[in-house]
Amino acid sequence: MLHDQQPLATDQQPPAPNLSLMTARLYDPLLKVYRNYTARVFLQAIITIWVVMTLTFVLVRLMPGNPVDVLVEQILTAEGISYQEAYDRIAASFNIDKDATPLDQYLQWLGDLLRLDLGTSITSPGTKVIDEIARFLPWTVFAVGTGLLISFVLGIFAGMPMAYYRGSKLDHILSFFSSFSTGVPNYIWGLLIIIGPGISWRWFDIGALRGTYDVGLTPGVNAEFILSALEHAALPVFTYIIAILGTWMLSMKSSTTGVLNEDYVNVAEARGLKERTVISSYVGRNAALPLFTQLTISIGFVLSSGVVVEEIFVYWGIGHLLFQSITVRDYTTLQGVVLLLTAVIVFSNLFADLTYGLLDPRVRVSGEK
Amino acid sequence: MFRRILLLSALLCALGMLAFAPVQAQGDTLSVAWPYQVPPTGHFNTFASGGIVLGQYQDLHEPPLAVLMWATGEYAGMVAEEFGWDADGNYVIKIAEGNSWSDGSPMTADDAMATFNIFRLRGDAVWANMTGIEKVDDSTVKFVMSAPSSLTERIILTTNLRPASVFGDIADRAAMMSPDDDGWNGLLQELTEFRPESPVSGGPYTILPDTITEARLMLELNPGGFAGDIQNFDMVQMWNGETEVVTPLVANAELHYITHGIPPTTEEDFANRGIDIVRSGMNNGPGLYVNHAVYPLNLVEVRQAIAYAIDRVQNGFVSLGESGVAVEFMTGMSDGLSEAWLGDDMLDALNTYDHDMMKAEELLMSVGFSRDDSGNWVDDNGDALAFELTFPQEFADWSAAAENATAQLNDFGFDITARGVQFQQHPQDIYASNFEMAIRNWGLGDPIPGRSYLQAYNRYNGQGELAGEGGGAGMNFDNNISFSGGMINVFDVSNASSQGTDASAQAELVSQLAISYNELLPAIPLWERYTNNALNRNFISVPDSSDSVFANFGGGADNWMTYLILTGVTAPADM
Structure with missing residues (x-):
């Protein structure tokens, strides 16, 4: 057919480009990347973060009010000045570029981000967002991370006997506690701790335990500071433990119940192995395996789970920075914190995906077959 | 495994024991509170956003020039030991000698020069009536006025002094420039990003x-x-x-x-x-604003009827207990300011709109309104008096005021639907005229009476453009009004009432504002917040x-x- 015919080559004409070859050269490497499971999920993670960040950029600007309005409202009645005075003062102290369009701001922010620059705070001009994050992040990682790990370990040890002796009084008591612990949000636990032992029974001085360390100490690697940091973290950590513990206990109970019915457990018992050996080596390890995946994913939510608890105990971490930046509409700080939270959640999921095969050799990812 | 459990238990016990710390000794320590941000967000540049200012406790580290005693209306000198108008209509202050800043530098006129030159760089309102500032000697500063104003006097005297040793360099450069100069915005940016290494205090x-x-x-x-x-x-x-x-x-x-x-x-x-x-008394509180572009809320009789129909004592008490004090004189400013600025005869002549359903009924009937078969009011067109009343839902006291006012008006025969709006969106809606009835604030925490009217006649009546998002006509009230005292522009009069230094002339203007407001009720004050x-x-x-x-x-x-x-x-x- 005519349309299938190739044009005649002449000496004057350059050789026709081999489009299929060019296409193959261009796309083959991309195809290889795409076929590589690790590279593919990594690329997906980057795209996810970009989409979330772009949405965040748009959404925060659609929120009612802006940084100037928020502070104007705050000082209007507090200082008894007119709206005009308040507006002039705040607008000047922010030194905002009023001519920059949202698109300009987006492109500027994206460009800065490629240089790993999160910009400067709007409400505290000159203060780098990365410095703010560096100031608050360690405390959240420490407190929530400690709470998460302790509750995880306790949950595993408490969940196993619940499954072993299911239907017993011990199971009923621990199951009730687990359900109660899971059902009550962490901030309610925090309030109960403040109101009960703190105010009503005066077991401790709630004021002295506020903050991340004692007044007058300089952060550093020394016993006084470390002890002070531990002391101040005690209540938030205890709150996180109580609030998360039930989830791990119930998960471990469920997982252990499943493992107890496995043939290899019956065989181990039939071989006359000691009960302790069966519990730890045959049941415990296999039952805990799914929980490790859950733990890895939970790490991603560590940073954002303590917003209210941090406010209750005045234990300021990244949750406080997030809360504060939303309250005063500090767009750049808010974007920086959301970027951090998104990246941690996305990459912890990625980490769980990639490492599960290492923990459990029975599992193989399809892309790696 | 047992060893692991033991270790874990020990860690938990240690954390628990540490938590039960002994109560700290207080000593001779004054224990007060104010919200602030910690470094690096918080800093020691009290001219810039994020500065650790500490609200009114700024007086303790950056002392004010003077304090107004509200009971007498007289200023008590603080850092300024002498102050007043000179023969040329300029304002002169003399800084008390013998005080020093915590960095060792003496407190002098240079500090006032630095403070007010930075204000000029920031575009602060104090410069609206000033053309310059001059250092007369080491302790005396003259504020050169374009027009004497008791408002400017107040802003000057309530200023918290800052140290020239910290801000003098930027202030001096600002003094040499004008806002049209190329480097002006750069200097402003330098000011906002300036971070003193440590706080320098001139207070106790x-x-x-x-x-x-x-x-x-x-x-x-x-x-x-x-x-x-x-x-x-x-x-x-x-x-x-x-x-x-x-x-x-x-x-x-x-x-x-x-x-x-x-x-x-x-x-x-x-x-x-x-x-x-x-x-x-805080000289302000929540009021019931109406959109004057919505019929029949533009009728004065309807607004007066609403004022009569709402029991303001009840409304204040259910909203804020004993700190919600019903407004008595309904002049647009607080009762305290009314008593201070209006004579007894004038106070007696004011309509206090005491709770009276019969008078409310008479007023509505006087403009041709009637009740339908179910007892609800309909206007002269036969339309029900059905409106939406919005309020900032996060403000517990204002929310209670809105709910209570709605219930009272509905009991009277209106058909009001209360709706909470996110508190940062709510003022934008008012600026944009996107409301029928709303709870917003009247008055201002300021002893100068004319400024109490800035909310009703300016902020919520066309100044929305300034807020950026919700530019609009606000409550659509025509500031050119006619009342028993004649025709005036209430916004112009409210501004004029804080100009000049002649108290009797100011009082005359204030009385015009008070009487006209009392007659027209452009917005209905509910209670004053104490x-x-x-x-x-x-x-x-x-x-x-x-x-x-x-x-x-x-x-x-x-x-x-x-x-x-x-x-x-x-x-x-x-x-």
């Missing part, structure tokens, strides 16, 4: 940078600073946080005085614990609540507590 106390945590910071005595030699406390402990954060500390007697607004139930709990509640400062007299000694100093506004400039500290009156209770 100075912030200790090493003590700043998110929980609290400490201020130590600054003997060389203003009033540093007459203090009764060695330290000031400044707790950080808003109402919900500081409330447990007050209940636990760790915090002895707060200016935070607290709900009536908390008040009751504090009272049961022996904590005193101190109330001062402070409910929690004061634990077991720890702090201040005069009895009957003292005239408590007439001073409890927050912002002229705060009675900081005045009593600066004058050496506030002391530990056991002294």
Whole structure:
């Protein structure tokens, strides 16, 4: 057919480009990347973060009010000045570029981000967002991370006997506690701790335990500071433990119940192995395996789970920075914190995906077959 | 495994034991509270956003030039030992000698020059009536006025002085430039990004940078600073946080005085614990605003009927307990300002719109309205008096005021639907005229009466453009009004009433504003908010609540507590 015919080559004409070859050269490497499971999920993670960040950029600007309005409202009645005075003062102290369009701001922010620059705070001009994050992040990682790990370990040890002796009084008591612990949000636990032992029974001085360390100490690697940091973290950590513990206990109970019915457990018992050996080596390890995946994913939510608890105990971490930046509409700080939270959640999921095969050799990812 | 469990238990026990720390000794420490941000967000540039200013407690580290005594209307000199108008209509202040900043530099006229030149760089309102500032000698400064103004006088005298040793360089460069110069915006940016390494105090106390945590910071005595030699406390402990954060500390007697607004139930709990509640008028409160472009809310008879139909005493009490005090004179300014500026005869002549359903009914019938078969009102077109009343849903007291006003008006035969709006969106809706009825604030926490009208005649009536998002005509009230005293532009008169220095001329203008507002009710004031400062007299000694100093506004400039500290009156209770 005519349309299938190739044009005649002449000496004057350059050789026709081999489009299929060019296409193959261009796309083959991309195809290889795409076929590589690790590279593919990594690329997906980057795209996810970009989409979330772009949405965040748009959404925060659609929120009612802006940084100037928020502070104007705050000082209007507090200082008894007119709206005009308040507006002039705040607008000047922010030194905002009023001519920059949202698109300009987006492109500027994206460009800065490629240089790993999160910009400067709007409400505290000159203060780098990365410095703010560096100031608050360690405390959240420490407190929530400690709470998460302790509750995880306790949950595993408490969940196993619940499954072993299911239907017993011990199971009923621990199951009730687990359900109660899971059902009550962490901030309610925090309030109960403040109101009960703190105010009503005066077991401790709630004021002295506020903050991340004692007044007058300089952060550093020394016993006084470390002890002070531990002391101040005690209540938030205890709150996180109580609030998360039930989830791990119930998960471990469920997982252990499943493992107890496995043939290899019956065989181990039939071989006359000691009960302790069966519990730890045959049941415990296999039952805990799914929980490790859950733990890895939970790490991603560590940073954002303590917003209210941090406010209750005045234990300021990244949750406080997030809360504060939303309250005063500090767009750049808010974007920086959301970027951090998104990246941690996305990459912890990625980490769980990639490492599960290492923990459990029975599992193989399809892309790696 | 057992060993692991043992180790884990030991760790938990250690954490638990550490938590039960002993109560810290208080000593001669004044324990108060104000929210602030910790470094790096918080910093020591008190001219820039994010600065650790500490609200009214700024007076303790950056002292004011003077404090207005609200009971007498007279200024009490602080850092400024002499002040007043000269023969040319300029304002002159003389800085008291013998005080020094915590960095060792003496407190002089240079500090005032630096402070006000930075204000000029920022575009502060104090420069609206000023053309320049001159250093007369080491302690005297002259503010050159384009027009004398009692408002400008107030702004000057309530200014907190800053050290020239810190801000002098930027201030001097600002003084050499004009806003049209190329480097002006760059200098402004330099100011906002300027971060002094440490705080420099000229007041009786100075912030200790090493003590700043998110929980609290400490201020130590600054003997060389203003009033540093007459203090009764060695330290000031400044707790950080808003109402919900500081409330447990007050209940636990760790915090002895707060200016935070607290709900009536908390008040009751504090009272049961022996904590005193101190109330001062704030010259402002919630009012019922109407959109004058919506018929028939533009009819004065309808607004007057609404005023009669709402029991303001009930509305105030259910909203804020004893701190919600019903407005009596309905002049657009507080009752305290009305009594101070209007003579007895004029006060007697005002309509106080006492709760009276019959009068409300007569007013509506006078414009042809009637009740339908179910007893609800319909206007002269036969349309029901059905409106939406919006309010900022996060403000508990305003929400209660809205719900109560709605219930009362519906009982009277209106058909009002109350709707809460996110608190930052709500003012934008008002600016944009996107409302029918709304709860917003009337008045201003300021003793100059003309400024009380800025909300109704300016902010919520066309100044929305300034707010950026919701530019619009606001409540659509025509500021050119006709009343029993003639025709005036109320916005112009409210501005003019704070100009000049002739009190009798100002009073004449204020009376025009008051009477016209009372007759027309462009917005309906519901109640005045009084402070409910929690004061634990077991720890702090201040005069009895009957003292005239408590007439001073409890927050912002002229705060009675900081005045009593600066004058050496506030002391530990056991002294």
